[in-house]
Amino acid sequence: MFHWNTRLIENNMEKTINIDGREVRLRATAAVPRLYRIKFGRDIMQDLAKLAAAYEKATTEQEQLAATDLGLFENVAYIMAKHADKDAVPGSVEEWLEQFEIFDIYQVLPEILELWNLNTLTTATPKKTRMTTREMTTPLFMLRCCRWGSCAILTC
Numbered sequence: 001m002f003h004w005n006t007r008l009i010e011n012n013m014e015k016t017i018n019i020d021g022r023e024v025r026l027r028a029t030a031a032v033p034r035l036y037r038i039k040f041g042r043d044i045m046q047d048l049a050k051l052a053a054a055y056e057k058a059t060t061e062q063e064q065l066a067a068t069d070l071g072l073f074e075n076v077a078y079i080m081a082k083h084a085d086k087d088a089v090p091g092s093v094e095e096w097l098e099q100f101e102i103f104d105i106y107q108v109l110p111e112i113l114e115l116w117n118l119n120t121l122t123t124a125t126p127k128k129t130r131m132t133t134r135e136m137t138t139p140l141f142m143l144r145c146c147r148w149g150s151c152a153i154l155t156c
Helices: 032-040 044-060 067-084 093-097 105-120 138-147
Strands: 004-009 012-019 022-028
Touching: 012 105, 022 067, 022 105, 032 044, 032 067, 044 067, 044 105, 067 093, 067 105
Parallel strands: none
Antiparallel strands: 004 012, 012 022
16 A cells, blocks of 8 residues: 655655555755765765665666665655654654565655755746856956956955
């Protein structure tokens, strides 16, 4: 039994997934890369990129995910679950995984990737709405540097 629900909570993305009859909350915020690095000593951005590529290859070329990819998946899912509900999630990945009989990585991984991608989307609108065709000359460059306070040659 597997279903999910995504909702915006106080500007943080959170997703609830039912795995093996249990409600599992996952949260993706700016704190997740730091928590991941502290717990596992790895860069979550690189690991998620690797997982996304491995998942794409596995689904298009009918290949199995490698054991290292499964480990990365377990680590990412654990950190997002621990971040969402610190008290309900045990202190280790192994203890957390023991709560479940079995679940399909091919159903859970796309939801984790989607949750992370929703978190990394920008909500800012660009200030500059048109491209300039004006050539960047040295005097113009120096003038702009002085306006931004990074001019070491000229005193502005």
